[in-house]
Amino acid sequence: MEIRQLRYFLAIADAGTFTAAAERLRISQPGLSASIRALEHRLGTALLVRGRKRVELTEAGRELYVGARRALAALEATESQIRCGPGVTKSTLPVGAIPSFAGLDLAALISRFTAENPHVDVDVTGGMPLDLFAKLTDRTIELAFVTMPPQAPPGIRLTPLSTYPMVLACPLGHRLAGRRSVELAALRDETFVDFPADLVARQVTDQAFQAAGISRNVRVTCNEIGSLLELVAHGLGIAIVPRPLAIATRVPTALVPLDNASLVCTVAVATPAHGVATDAAQAMWNLISNTALPVVHR
Template structure:
């Protein structure tokens, strides 16, 4: 099995289109098709379902994609490790992050990294914490800044960044604004909630806090960006339970401490692969944080 066959396969899987993948790889479409056919013959299984508009992975293709991404990431790490020994840091740094993550200024951190390592290409992906953790485990990301997720010593480890309590945001004319503080999640029963998609860290933290309190809630207004959430609360269409630092993003809203939940309900971490699989670029970025790396298997 040749590495170029795996590279071609991953590109087609990502683009779901032979022509676009061929253009990105700068190879002929016929050559790309021949490469995929060779891989299918070797594995004795079809990897794609082809239509006139797109291609989709077969079950065998989905299984191969996980391993192919991991193999290519290891090969890339090997090249970068040799370059690092020679005193040159180059290659690619693939970073994942949630929106408005606490404990790290992502843009400033990446800017500092670029100044120190101009030969490294930086790629940034923004997504929910679950997807980011999966990306690090699969080798698609070198590291990610996310909400705490259970660490797997074989595939994932974490470096603690910060923790903070959850806060209720509401319109100044909302009935809760007169309280000064919300006693506990039970006091919010029956409220209309604005929140993020379930994979986002703040949503995970809020869901966990209400589940621990035995309080059911319904998210009526679900968004995928911070500004939309704040706009909806600002129009008095619902309330939001968010990490405390969100209160500074819209000072016109009333921020109320939420009692009766873990004071460290929202914890953020840097997610990394196991020590042996961590790229030199990822090590250099973590070093800029000034935070000691976690031991393999250390819970997030």
């Protein structure tokens, strides 16, 4: 496999269409398509399902996506270290992120940052939003990638990056599993598993049901998406979860779109309200500002 082919494949997976990827890469769409066909031929399997509006990754495509990200990140890190050379003082940029990066391609962002800033290492600390906000306040970290709460905590600035729909997750044999979409009223008598009450995804769901005048029976709570969907798969209840996180877990559940525009999950970057303090943090912020523009994904 050629590095160029892997970059093209990742661009298509991230952009969702050949057209958008070709524009981003500044190459012709026929040339991009030919490169991906050659890659699929070499591997002996399809990597993409070419739909009318979007492309989706096959099982082999998902495996290649993870491997390609790791390989290119390792290559770029090696290149950065070589360019850095001996005798150059290095620094470390501490950042925070919620588990699974919440649908944001943080690995790609960090890879590009380290390539452009070879003298800066990045230390990623995982945690829940409230913990990360506290670390921002005491300067343990300088930026954090979080799900966006209804209101910013005191002293914290939140800049939205991407918005994703929440979807219904239910067991494969559930009565709603085959629906094209579902309204909240259809869930009135269901039992739920959900995130704890202090997590943003739970708060968004609670507010939507309260606005619809529907009470819920939440049997089990869990703060980790993979474990939450395992509970769903074993029939303990249904759940409402951010779509990209649910897809990433690969837990065998049915994901059904919801007919409610308020049920969305927004990924944001959090910084101290008065701005970042170091040159490294400013460089990361500049990269985010230039490349991670607000996008709504449906």
